[in-house]
Amino acid sequence: MTATLNLPAPAKLNRMLHIVGRRADGYHELQTLFQFLDYGDTLQLTRRDDGDITLSPAMDGIRSEENLIVRAARLLQAETGCRLGADIHLTKRLPMGGGLGGGSSDAATTLLGLDRLWGLGLGEERLAAMGLALGADVPVFVRGRSAWAEGVGERLTPVTLDTPCFVVVHPGVAVATAAVFGAAQLTRDTPPITMARALQGGAPSWHNDCEPTVRSLCPPVAEALDWLGRRAPTMLTGTGACVFARVETDAEAKRIVADLPSRFMAFTARGLNLSPLHAALGR
Numbered sequence: 001m002t003a004t005l006n007l008p009a010p011a012k013l014n015r016m017l018h019i020v021g022r023r024a025d026g027y028h029e030l031q032t033l034f035q036f037l038d039y040g041d042t043l044q045l046t047r048r049d050d051g052d053i054t055l056s057p058a059m060d061g062i063r064s065e066e067n068l069i070v071r072a073a074r075l076l077q078a079e080t081g082c083r084l085g086a087d088i089h090l091t092k093r094l095p096m097g098g099g100l101g102g103g104s105s106d107a108a109t110t111l112l113g114l115d116r117l118w119g120l121g122l123g124e125e126r127l128a129a130m131g132l133a134l135g136a137d138v139p140v141f142v143r144g145r146s147a148w149a150e151g152v153g154e155r156l157t158p159v160t161l162d163t164p165c166f167v168v169v170h171p172g173v174a175v176a177t178a179a180v181f182g183a184a185q186l187t188r189d190t191p192p193i194t195m196a197r198a199l200q201g202g203a204p205s206w207h208n209d210c211e212p213t214v215r216s217l218c219p220p221v222a223e224a225l226d227w228l229g230r231r232a233p234t235m236l237t238g239t240g241a242c243v244f245a246r247v248e249t250d251a252e253a254k255r256i257v258a259d260l261p262s263r264f265m266a267f268t269a270r271g272l273n274l275s276p277l278h279a280a281l282g283r
């Protein structure tokens with residue numbers, strides 16, 4: 001059996017995001033379209049026979065046992081009684097608190113990668129349920145298909161979206177998801193729509209209900225929205241901090257990035273309907 005796997009942990013974008021209510025436990029009910037990007041982190045997973053889980057290099061500000069990668073590995077051991085372990089090396093490219101789902105994607109790659117490396121053969125159903133225990137955004141990365149999501153993001157319907165080139169701008173700050181959902185001014189009562197209606201309108205009709213709140217809580221995000229918005233139709237992803245624009249050609253994307261003020265960071269990427277993780281695993 002293979003002892004080492006090198007696997008991608010792609011970024012996601014929320015192509016639109018509506019907040020349609022609030023549950024009794026305080027969590028917000030969403031309607032959102034998730035899409036993957038051909039850009040993200042990379043994990044190298046090497047099997048160990050002694051049950052230990054190691055993660056390198058250390059990530060600033062996150063203790064190893066809090067890291068979603070280590071938590072995903074431990075959860076898989078606890079749920080299955082598997083006595084194998086792993087050395088995990090992370091190449092981190094996605095900004096933390098960026099709305100690109102980096103931590104959630106790392107967790108999903110750990111679940112699917114160790115399932116393969118340890119020969120567990122768990123189905124996607126069980127892996128997605130374990131993922132949900134780690135975070136609301138983990139199941140979509142486990143499923144690996146562009147999706148219409150409802151609830152807190154766990155009720156997923158696969159969809160096929162357009163796959164344009166995007167410019168993603170990171171304004172150099174992190175946005176705390178809890179601060180956005182705790183803000184008094186947040187719109188929480190957008191009337192629910194059907195998936196068919198969301199898809200029918202297409203990109204020009206899409207918006208993110210978090211955007212006005214994040215704009216006022218976090219001026220650098222407002223600046224990034226305005227800067228990119230002068231060049232192409234721009235939106236916030238998730239609760240930020242990253243903003244993205246859909247562009248017509250790779251050349252246009254490169255022109256925009258070449259113009260970038262030094263206070264921002266940016267990358268270009270293509271939208272994908274199948275996660276590169278699933279492509280790599282042949283799922």
Ligand SMILES: C[C@@](CO)(OP(=O)(O)O)[C@H](O)COP(=O)(O)OP(=O)(O)OC[C@H]1O[C@@H](n2ccc(N)nc2=O)[C@H](O)[C@@H]1O
Pocket residue numbers: 014026027028029030098099100101104135136137138151152153177178179181237238239240
């Ligand atoms: C809203 C999304 C859209 O993709 O934003 P991003 O995190 O990607 O920016 C996600 O679903 C976020 O999911 P995730 O990042 O896992 O959120 P968590 O860490 O579980 O939530 C942090 C805090 O935000 C609040 N929260 C989160 C999700 C939600 N649907 N309703 C909430 O009220 C809760 O107070 C929670 O304690």
Ligand SMILES: Nc1ncnc2c1ncn2[C@@H]1O[C@H](COP(=O)(O)OP(=O)(O)O)[C@@H](O)[C@H]1O
Pocket residue numbers: 062066067068069094095096097098099100101102103104106107177238240241
């Ligand atoms: N492997 C990981 N990568 C990124 N963040 C992680 C990881 N493990 C735990 N976290 C925590 O999850 C938080 C959210 O990170 P991330 O998923 O990158 O942002 P977002 O949810 O905005 O897309 C981070 O601020 C960090 O405290």
